[in-house]
Amino acid sequence: MYRSLAVVMSVVLLTTTATRASRSAEKVWSGLVIAENVTEPQPIPSELTRIETLLKKFFGYNQFKVIGQSQKTLNTGQEDWLATSKFFGLHVDARGETQGGYVLNLKLYKEKELLLETEAKLSKRSPLVIKGPQVGGGQLLLVLVVQ
Amino acid sequence: MKTFEEKWTAWLDDQLSGRELSEFEASLPDKAAAHAEKAEAKKLGELLKRELSAHPLKNEEFFSHQLRETIVRETVEERPERVGRTPRSTWWTIPRLVSAGTASLAVFAICAVFVMHQERAPEESQYLTQILNARVDPSVSPNGTVSIFEVKQERVTVLWTEGLQTLPADYAAK
Numbered sequence: 220m221y222r223s224l225a226v227v228m229s230v231v232l233l234t235t236t237a238t239r240a241s242r243s244a245e246k247v248w249s250g251l252v253i254a255e256n257v258t259e260p261q262p263i264p265s266e267l268t269r270i271e272t273l274l275k276k277f278f279g280y281n282q283f284k285v286i287g288q289s290q291k292t293l294n295t296g297q298e299d300w301l302a303t304s305k306f307f308g309l310h311v312d313a314r315g316e317t318q319g320g321y322v323l324n325l326k327l328y329k330e331k332e333l334l335l336e337t338e339a340k341l342s343k344r345s346p347l348v349i350k351g352p353q354v355g356g357g358q359l360l361l362v363l364v365v366q
Numbered sequence: 367m368k369t370f371e372e373k374w375t376a377w378l379d380d381q382l383s384g385r386e387l388s389e390f391e392a393s394l395p396d397k398a399a400a401h402a403e404k405a406e407a408k409k410l411g412e413l414l415k416r417e418l419s420a421h422p423l424k425n426e427e428f429f430s431h432q433l434r435e436t437i438v439r440e441t442v443e444e445r446p447e448r449v450g451r452t453p454r455s456t457w458w459t460i461p462r463l464v465s466a467g468t469a470s471l472a473v474f475a476i477c478a479v480f481v482m483h484q485e486r487a488p489e490e491s492q493y494l495t496q497i498l499n500a501r502v503d504p505s506v507s508p509n510g511t512v513s514i515f516e517v518k519q520e521r522v523t524v525l526w527t528e529g530l531q532t533l534p535a536d537y538a539a540k
Contacts, residue, residue, distance in 0.1 A: 253538045255538075273520040273522050277517070284538075286540045305539040305540060306533075306536075306539065307537070319493075320495065329533070332503075333503050333506070335503070335512075335527060335530070336500070337497060338499050339523075340496040340498060341495050342495045344493050345494045345521045346522050346523075347524075348523070348525070349525040350524065350525065351527065352531060353532040354534075354535060354537045356535065357538060363495075
């Protein structure tokens with residue numbers, strides 16, 4: 220009887236641990252994207268495929284090029300990271316996991332100049348797109364996706 | 367119709383009489399040898415009767431006989447018990463199987479509740495990313511404004527800014 224009880228307890232413990240472990244290890248992709256209208260557009264990067272229709276319809280551009288990106292695995296939900304291009308930097312500071320997402324503090328820098336700051340609850344099922352400044356004939360977009 | 371052997375046995379036992387006896391004795395080829403054989407058979411019979419009759423048991427023989435009978439009786443009484451006895455207990459007895467089944471169901475219920483709790487469908491607002499606050503640095507972009515769009519069909523949230531400073535195309539470099 221004690222043996223079966225021990226087996227049952229082990230199964231419960233392993234199931235609980237495995238479930239929690241599988242939930243906590245998630246990746247957030249953050250990218251700096253230049254949207255432009257060109258005569259021969261390049262294929263959209265794979266990270267943006269799921270929101271391709273929205274990007275084209277909403278912003279009116281036909282090419283989306285990643286100029287800086289970062290992929291961060293969140294274990295505690297308290298990590299911070301930086302996605303940079305030559306002139307821009309997106310600092311992401313995760314401030315904890317909530318039900319269904321992460322609370323993030325986002326800061327967009329142009330070199331050392333802070334352009335924009337926002338706090339968002341990033342859902343695991345819903346990407347976030349931020350329209351940045353106009354760059355030449357195109358537009359800087361910031362995209363965050365939980366993968 | 368009796369055979370010769372039957373008549374011979376009956377003659378030895380003095381069971382033949384009258385005409386049957388005279389006819390049988392007349393059929394014997396050697397009457398003297400037959401009578402001698404009959405006499406020998408009678409002697410043998412008497413000897414067997416005398417020697418094989420049951421003689422009274424002595425005390426020790428009677429005691430041994432009683433003891434043997436008791437052992438045989440007990441052995442016979444024991445046999446049905448052995449046949450009816452339940453098989454040796456093993457680890458997976460019926461009560462233990464029932465207990466294990468109950469425990470498994472309990473574990474399943476706990477896991478199901480746990481998973482359902484974790485997998486409970488979030489409210490609609492939790493499907494979409496929420497902008498809690500946003501600001502444009504007024505010293506850099508004095509006319510900057512922000513708007514929030516939730517595209518529910520695509521499940522995408524867009525933070526739309528206006529009035530940020532325009533930058534030359536060089537800034538699109540990687």
